[in-house]
Amino acid sequence: MKSKLLHISTIGCQMNVYDANQIAGVLAPLGYTGTDAIESADMVVVNTCTIREKAEQKAFSFLGRLAKIKLAKPSLIVAVGGCVAQQEGESILKRMPHVDLVFGTHAIFRLPEMVRRIESSRCRIVDVRLSDTIDADGPVAGPVSDGQVSAFVTIMRGCDNYCTYCVVPHVRGREASRHPERIIEEVRMRVEQGVREVTLLGQNVNSYGSKEGLCSFAELLARVNDVAGLKRIRFTTSHPKDLSGDLIRTFGRLEKLCHHIHLPVQSGDDGILKRMNRKYTRSAYLEKIDGLRSACPDIAITSDFIVGFPGETDGQFQATLDLIETVRYDGLFAFMYSDRPSAPASAFSGKIAESVKHERLQALLDLQEKITWEKHQAIVGRTLQILVEGPSRGLKSDDSDSVSPPTRWSGRASSNHIIHFDVPDDLLAKKELLTGTFADIMIEGAHAHSLWGRLVRQPKNAAPGKGETTIAA
Numbered sequence: 414m415k416s417k418l419l420h421i422s423t424i425g426c427q428m429n430v431y432d433a434n435q436i437a438g439v440l441a442p443l444g445y446t447g448t449d450a451i452e453s454a455d456m457v458v459v460n461t462c463t464i465r466e467k468a469e470q471k472a473f474s475f476l477g478r479l480a481k482i483k484l485a486k487p488s489l490i491v492a493v494g495g496c497v498a499q500q501e502g503e504s505i506l507k508r509m510p511h512v513d514l515v516f517g518t519h520a521i522f523r524l525p526e527m528v529r530r531i532e533s534s535r536c537r538i539v540d541v542r543l544s545d546t547i548d549a550d551g552p553v554a555g556p557v558s559d560g561q562v563s564a565f566v567t568i569m570r571g572c573d574n575y576c577t578y579c580v581v582p583h584v585r586g587r588e589a590s591r592h593p594e595r596i597i598e599e600v601r602m603r604v605e606q607g608v609r610e611v612t613l614l615g616q617n618v619n620s621y622g623s624k625e626g627l628c629s630f631a632e633l634l635a636r637v638n639d640v641a642g643l644k645r646i647r648f649t650t651s652h653p654k655d656l657s658g659d660l661i662r663t664f665g666r667l668e669k670l671c672h673h674i675h676l677p678v679q680s681g682d683d684g685i686l687k688r689m690n691r692k693y694t695r696s697a698y699l700e701k702i703d704g705l706r707s708a709c710p711d712i713a714i715t716s717d718f719i720v721g722f723p724g725e726t727d728g729q730f731q732a733t734l735d736l737i738e739t740v741r742y743d744g745l746f747a748f749m750y751s752d753r754p755s756a757p758a759s760a761f762s763g764k765i766a767e768s769v770k771h772e773r774l775q776a777l778l779d780l781q782e783k784i785t786w787e788k789h790q791a792i793v794g795r796t797l798q799i800l801v802e803g804p805s806r807g808l809k810s811d812d813s814d815s816v817s818p819p820t821r822w823s824g825r826a827s828s829n830h831i832i833h834f835d836v837p838d839d840l841l842a843k844k845e846l847l848t849g850t851f852a853d854i855m856i857e858g859a860h861a862h863s864l865w866g867r868l869v870r871q872p873k874n875a876a877p878g879k880g881e882t883t884i885a886a
């Protein structure tokens with residue numbers, strides 16, 4: 414079979430990253446292998462996001478640039494997938510004559526057949542059908558790269574929550590959970606491929622299985638915890654209204670479950686939460702935070718916030734800042750509210766001026782930066798166990814201009830903090846001993862955005878599993 418080059422450009426969340434991996438996996442049997450160079454590609458897939466207007470604009474401007482490349486190379490197949498494809502469908506073909514294929518968020522498993530048709534007859538295709546089930550049509554996990562320590566595993570897709578600002582239920586369809594057996598199979602396969610950490614993915618993992626009468630999310634975690642060779646489990650994302658006592662107690666009970674939860678709150682004001690249709694109050698949220706911290710005192714908590722939701726007053730924004738002071742998050746993502754035409758809030762009155770949104774965003778980020786810096790300083794002097802991932806970003810060992818291998822490596826602590834450390838020379842020579850192993854790092858310094866330390870060389874107390882190594886003196 415003729416070998417062909419595939420370039421996938423991914424914008425957006427972890428779901429899109431997982432989808433990109435699936436796309437690579439389903440197209441491999443057609444002879445496609447990945448390339449970073451768009452110019453040499455035979456097919457380009459633009460995996461789009463529409464959560465905010467900016468992400469959508471980014472997708473369209475990238476597609477615009479592809480028109481020139483296609484002009485120089487008419488055989489190039491241009492495919493648009495992801496949430497913009499789902500939302501816009503046929504109109505993308507009308508608007509962009511250089512696009513050959515528009516495929517929605519549930520159409521990935523039909524890609525091989527569509528691509529074959531385009532290759533043989535140069536037709537143009539749109540497939541944005543949504544289905545209510547998930548196991549029958551994938552997901553199919555794609556390839557892993559060399560030395561990959563961590564992988565995503567989708568456990569469900571879609572969302573039934575209809576937060577009034579959000580486009581996800583409209584572009585990812587109804588909530589549907591995968592059968593636990595399929596999930597465990599995929600986790601086992603990843604471990605056999607060398608992965609040591611999985612992140613279970615869903616828009617609202619806390620309601621996993623409830624619709625289909627499968628097991629609860631806490632039970633699923635216990636089953637994943639039993640997979641031999643797996644070292645760590647993470648999950649994202651959680652909806653506070655569905656965070657059960659059972660799940661809270663799971664932290665600190667399952668040894669592989671990392672001590673970190675991402676619990677998006679969006680606002681600290683009850684009136685705004687109500688108009689966002691979040692279905693919890695500030696005090697109910699704070700109770701859950703207390704519960705998490707009693708069950709697992711060192712749990713790291715992160716969150717998402719939207720500033721400038723329609724009608725948000727200065728007082729309501731202050732309530733958000735006050736919530737951040739109260740919880741003292743380990744980190745957060747903050748976004749300026751963005752109108753999405755298919756989401757109800759786009760028709761709400763009281764739209765906030767861009768300049769006010771900018772000011773509020775900056776005030777929120779400044780406050781969090783101060784908190785993060787203080788929390789980081791409190792870590793200095795402590796020893797944290799990290800799972801080593803490889804050379805620190807921007808310092809990949811295959812950098813063509815680097816003469817010697819990079820000595821600065823990084824990994825993540827259970828809390829999800831990225832920790833940098835210098836690898837001693839003798840270990841550098843056998844770097845395969847480092848990737849995917851646990852290492853103890855004495856934290857020596859911290860800024861608001863980074864932490865670094867020194868490798869503590871002691872025999873590990875965690876006994877290595879079959880085929881594993883730990884960094885020992």
Ligand code: 5AD
Nearest residue numbers: 578579677717718719748749750751
């Ligand atoms: N405008 C701004 N931010 C949004 N998010 C979702 N929809 C919007 C929107 N219309 C944010 C929420 C969510 C995160 C993934 O993106 O904070 O948790």
Ligand code: SF4
Nearest residue numbers: 572574575576579581
């Ligand atoms: Fe969007 Fe709300 Fe569903 Fe999250 S829970 S994906 S914010 S509708």
